[in-house]
Amino acid sequence: MTSEDTPSGPGSYRRRARAKVYLKDPLALSRRGNFPIGEAIVSGDTSIAPGPTSSRFVVVDYDASADRVYAPTKWQERVEHWSHGQGEYLYDFAASQGTRQEVQINAWATAVDTLQLFEDENVFGREVPWAFEGSRLRILPQAMYDANAFYSRQTKALHFGYFADRKNHPIKTALSHDIVAHETSHAILDGLRPSYLESVHPDATGFHEYVGDVAAMLSLFRQRDFLRQLVMLPVKTRSFFNLVTELAPQVGEGLYGQADRAALRSARNTLTYRQVEGDRDPHVRGQVLTGFAFQVLEGLFRARLDSDMGRERGHGPQDLFRELMTAARHTMRMLLRPIDLLPPGNITFVEYVSIVLAVDRHFYAKDGLGYRKIAERAARQRGLHPSQHEYAYEIESELPTNRRLRERDIAMIRSSRVGAYRFLDANRKNFRIPGNRDFRVVGVGTNRRALDLGARAVPETIVQYQWEERVPLPRDVRATALDHVVLRAGGTVAVDEFVNLVHWSPQTPTTLRRDALREHAIRLITDRAIDFEPVSGLITSRPYFAGRDQSGGLRLMVNTARMHAGRASGASAGKAR
Numbered sequence: 001m002t003s004e005d006t007p008s009g010p011g012s013y014r015r016r017a018r019a020k021v022y023l024k025d026p027l028a029l030s031r032r033g034n035f036p037i038g039e040a041i042v043s044g045d046t047s048i049a050p051g052p053t054s055s056r057f058v059v060v061d062y063d064a065s066a067d068r069v070y071a072p073t074k075w076q077e078r079v080e081h082w083s084h085g086q087g088e089y090l091y092d093f094a095a096s097q098g099t100r101q102e103v104q105i106n107a108w109a110t111a112v113d114t115l116q117l118f119e120d121e122n123v124f125g126r127e128v129p130w131a132f133e134g135s136r137l138r139i140l141p142q143a144m145y146d147a148n149a150f151y152s153r154q155t156k157a158l159h160f161g162y163f164a165d166r167k168n169h170p171i172k173t174a175l176s177h178d179i180v181a182h183e184t185s186h187a188i189l190d191g192l193r194p195s196y197l198e199s200v201h202p203d204a205t206g207f208h209e210y211v212g213d214v215a216a217m218l219s220l221f222r223q224r225d226f227l228r229q230l231v232m233l234p235v236k237t238r239s240f241f242n243l244v245t246e247l248a249p250q251v252g253e254g255l256y257g258q259a260d261r262a263a264l265r266s267a268r269n270t271l272t273y274r275q276v277e278g279d280r281d282p283h284v285r286g287q288v289l290t291g292f293a294f295q296v297l298e299g300l301f302r303a304r305l306d307s308d309m310g311r312e313r314g315h316g317p318q319d320l321f322r323e324l325m326t327a328a329r330h331t332m333r334m335l336l337r338p339i340d341l342l343p344p345g346n347i348t349f350v351e352y353v354s355i356v357l358a359v360d361r362h363f364y365a366k367d368g369l370g371y372r373k374i375a376e377r378a379a380r381q382r383g384l385h386p387s388q389h390e391y392a393y394e395i396e397s398e399l400p401t402n403r404r405l406r407e408r409d410i411a412m413i414r415s416s417r418v419g420a421y422r423f424l425d426a427n428r429k430n431f432r433i434p435g436n437r438d439f440r441v442v443g444v445g446t447n448r449r450a451l452d453l454g455a456r457a458v459p460e461t462i463v464q465y466q467w468e469e470r471v472p473l474p475r476d477v478r479a480t481a482l483d484h485v486v487l488r489a490g491g492t493v494a495v496d497e498f499v500n501l502v503h504w505s506p507q508t509p510t511t512l513r514r515d516a517l518r519e520h521a522i523r524l525i526t527d528r529a530i531d532f533e534p535v536s537g538l539i540t541s542r543p544y545f546a547g548r549d550q551s552g553g554l555r556l557m558v559n560t561a562r563m564h565a566g567r568a569s570g571a572s573a574g575k576a577r
């Protein structure tokens, strides 16, 4: 560590950093000539350094195509001032348009802002871990000459490519807000639920795509500058959402193929689960959920405008600004917050929607403004409502009664994975953990969430537990080295400070789950979608690769480097090495 990494100064000084970011991308900016610039602030950070570097991210400007490392960006100025009775250093990062430094800063600041969206008090209210050892995710803002951008757990990095479009304009994917927010979200979800990238269920990867797109969309609605300018535009109030999708980045068009996948443009769709069920492409699949989320956001906004209070206040720019911001906040709470409560092993779209509705029912039983009705209606239209599936996914009706639980010691549960294990182990029956299974606690965390009007919610401790069940594959597909797939059973439990159960999402190894997993694994094998002898996770071109685990068995892993690649049909990108 150099002295640059740890700026000296009195210990009581806070450090914050500030940077301008593109809210869409430079091409969208030139096309419309207004509003895609915002500001990202890194607050409460102790380690701002050149790169830019902060406690959770470090920019490494390495270009694999040129095999060259470029110099890190230093802040432009450091302002010392006092705020709220405390000394503070404010680091300003800025660079002129078209420079490498601009790309470094934009990628870093957008990534920081995306992490803050998830860690917000309205969403998780806690720090999100990465899926790898180490506290900093590397960002390679100009990583290769290729129409591709991806997150990789193996390299602990976000890789952003650059290429030339049809008209030979240079396109840098790290300048696109939607792409950076999307890729950062893959890393965030992988940190929260690492098994999702090891699942053969196509919903798990589709869910990854959904989280990326919904985060890109909702983070825009946290930008005051964006909203302020949005409500001043001479469009009909109800057309705001057209505008948001219309501004889908040109970069996205080049990177993800045709207009079918310019993240936000495709968010306004009427797709149903049935229509995508047979499609293995995670992007196509994820669009059902993204469409659902967009519908919820729009529905909440309209409900607020149409409410008695909304009509009384009128629909001036100030009112629209406030209602858009509020609707977005409620959408985050309704759709993003439950991600912290999902089971660890796998996720299907219907399970996700069912948990979203159950959590909302638990916290907002009355549904005064009819938000849940809006979500239920949208879910039904898309065939995602739990009542439309044979799937037994009961959460509340089976919640064990608190007084039957043993070892209700919150200090012990919070202390470590071992402490949390003791609690679950003492209550195996209640949590449907078979007596003969060696289960593991794969995550423990306590949140500090906010309620409306700045009130604090009771902190919840969230524990994820998991065990593995082997699902044998039929002999005729065993020509490959893979003779079984792993079903990760388990669940997620949330308790309050008195160890009262707040939420439980079990995922038991039912026949339905086993059959689904077997079916998907067979399809991967027959489609030759698995690379059984990958040289490295980054080189293979197949969607999955297999690796050996400690016991010598084969484990599958999604090849994230190929998740977005090969879709740039119109782009004239060369092959990256």
Ligand SMILES: [Zn+2]
Binding pocket: 182, 186, 208, 209, 212, 563, 564
């Ligand atoms: Zn993606």
